[in-house]
Structure formats: C-alpha cells, structure tokens
Amino acid sequence: MNKIFTEDLSKTFITDGIKNSVLRDINFSISQGETCSIIGASGCGKSTFLHLLAKLDDYSSGRIFFNEINYNDLNSDSSASLRLDNFGFVYQFHHLLEDFNAFDNCKIVQDLNNNKNNPNIDELLISVGLKDKFKSYPYQLSGGEKQRLAIARALSNNPNFLIMDEPTGNLDNKTSQLIQDLILNISRNNEIGIILATHDLYFANMMDKVYEIYDGGLRKVNE
Ligand SMILES: Nc1ncnc2c1ncn2[C@@H]1O[C@H](COP(=O)(O)OP(=O)(O)OP(=O)(O)O)[C@@H](O)[C@H]1O
Numbered sequence: 001m002n003k004i005f006t007e008d009l010s011k012t013f014i015t016d017g018i019k020n021s022v023l024r025d026i027n028f029s030i031s032q033g034e035t036c037s038i039i040g041a042s043g044c045g046k047s048t049f050l051h052l053l054a055k056l057d058d059y060s061s062g063r064i065f066f067n068e069i070n071y072n073d074l075n076s077d078s079s080a081s082l083r084l085d086n087f088g089f090v091y092q093f094h095h096l097l098e099d100f101n102a103f104d105n106c107k108i109v110q111d112l113n114n115n116k117n118n119p120n121i122d123e124l125l126i127s128v129g130l131k132d133k134f135k136s137y138p139y140q141l142s143g144g145e146k147q148r149l150a151i152a153r154a155l156s157n158n159p160n161f162l163i164m165d166e167p168t169g170n171l172d173n174k175t176s177q178l179i180q181d182l183i184l185n186i187s188r189n190n191e192i193g194i195i196l197a198t199h200d201l202y203f204a205n206m207m208d209k210v211y212e213i214y215d216g217g218l219r220k221v222n223e
C-alpha cells in the first residue's frame, strides 16, 4: 500500500529578512485509500503543507517520504516523475491552461506520463458533468465548471493520491454539494488517498480523519 509520511517537517519563509515559521515539526502519514482533511484559519499553512506533500515546494527541515523514497534524494526530473506517477493536484486557484480546451487540459497530463492505466478522458469529463464542454476553453466555463475540470485533470493520470486545495472555495451551495459528492464517489470507487484542505467544516468532516493546523503544528480533530 502506497504511503506518504513526514518526520518533523518544518517550513519557514523568509521575506525581507523576516522569518515566518509556518509549519513546525509536523508528523503526518496517509496511506492510499484513506481520506483526510486539513482545516485551519486563513494563513495557517494549509496550502504550504499540501505543496510540500506533492513535492511542489521545498521544505526547510525534517523529511518527507513516498514509501521508501526520501524527497531529499529526488532531482527535478525524478520529482516530476513522482508527481506524474502518483499525485493529482487541485490548486486553490485551479491553474488551468487557458490556451487549451477542457479535453486538452486533461490530455496534456496523459501525454506527460507513461502510465498505461490512464483513464479515458471522455468518460472522465462526463463523470464530472462536463459532457457538453469538451471543446470549451477555461474562459468559457463557469467557476464551478472550472473546478470540476481541475478535478478531472487531477484524475487524468490515474493518481494514487488526490491532493485538493479548497476545491469548493467560492462556489454556491449546490455546486459545492455536487463536487463533494463527486469526490466522495471517486474515493469510494477507486482506491485513491485524499488530502483535502478546506474551510468548509461539513465537507472536512466527510473525510476519515480531520486535522487542524494551528500555530504551526498539526493536530488531529477527530478519530
Ligand atoms: N511564497 C511565499 N513566500 C513568503 N511567504 C509565504 C509564501 N507562501 C505562503 N507564505 C506565507 O505562509 C503562510 C501560510 O500561507 P498558506 O497559503 O499556506 O495559508 P493557507 O492556510 O492556505 O491560507 P488560506 O486559507 O487563506 O488559503 C502565510 O502567512 C503566507 O503569507
């Protein structure tokens, strides 16, 4: 079973000589098939933590492992392979490729990896409710549709872990509900680990475990 875990993970930003210790000595683990959410006040470090887990940013001290692979041992090529082979990431501000239509936003992910089990993009887009939007460019999509496309793109490489940063931020209740149901179905039907950062406590509580980042530390909110 694939597993991501951290040992005394810390991240400090230094801006204009001023240190900001955002994350301090975090010990966390998740196995494929488990779901968890990360809550906490704005600015507490949720996005920072997700970026570190997905190897999208460097940490200051401590260690992160994917199974026996220590992130410290990866160069930029092997980091890219780790991400493409294992992670789907939904950014807080979706980061879709504006010059590509919905289908090609997913296709580009598949073109970049060698995974033979890549899902069929037509089926993926239909499953997130974008049946009529294959050829639409991001600017032609609503906020909720863009979020759903970002989720479809994150699933395009058949990831072992889906890491999502506020996938329902700035959406109306009905669209949020649709996306929440979609994510829960995905986790039930495929053995994907889910790490979700959200301000929505109702959504957070749908996950197996809820963690809160507070004062740089990570603490478990429920069992
Ligand atoms: N690249 C950066 N350089 C300097 N400081 C940063 C950088 N990225 C984030 N920070 C700081 O790290 C802290 C945590 O930011 P982060 O984006 O992780 O918070 P968050 O919990 O995701 O907040 P939100 O709920 O508003 O999305 C903030 O104080 C932020 O200013």
Ligand SMILES: [Mg+2]
Binding pocket: 046, 047, 048, 092, 165
């Ligand atoms: Mg954030």
